[in-house]
Amino acid sequence: MTTWSNDDLDRIGDAEEIRIAPEEGDGGRRGPTTIWIVRSGDDLFVRSVNGPEGRWYRAAEGTHRGRIEAGGLTRDVTFTDETDPDVNDRVDAAYMAKYGSTPWAEPMTRGGPRATTLQLTPR
Secondary structure, three states, X not given: OOOOOHHHHHHHHHOOOEEEEEEOOOOOEOOOEEEOOEEEOOEEEEOOOOHHHOHHHHHHHHHOEEEXXXXXXXXXXXXXXOOOHHXXXXXXXXXXXXXXXXXXXXXXXXXXXXOOOEEEEEO
């Protein structure tokens, strides 16, 4: 498995938002969607605010590959479903620490959004 450089972790993890563009089944790429990202340790995670019905999330689940833009970087990534409850608890804490001053942070730690936790790894 490829790992993030410290510079990539800092620049992407510190970004307020990223642009995410999952690959489609035909090899094309969806237009980018702006979403939140969090860092937990040396890992980066995203969730769909619309839960499993989110368009970008459904595309990501179909191919598990895509591209992100953040912090002045563009990186091709692999999306991996994160189902470990302990990891999801850490991701919840990361969302609240980073975005807790907004009214949208807490809903990202419940139900549908939590069920869509994806870990991003560089390709």
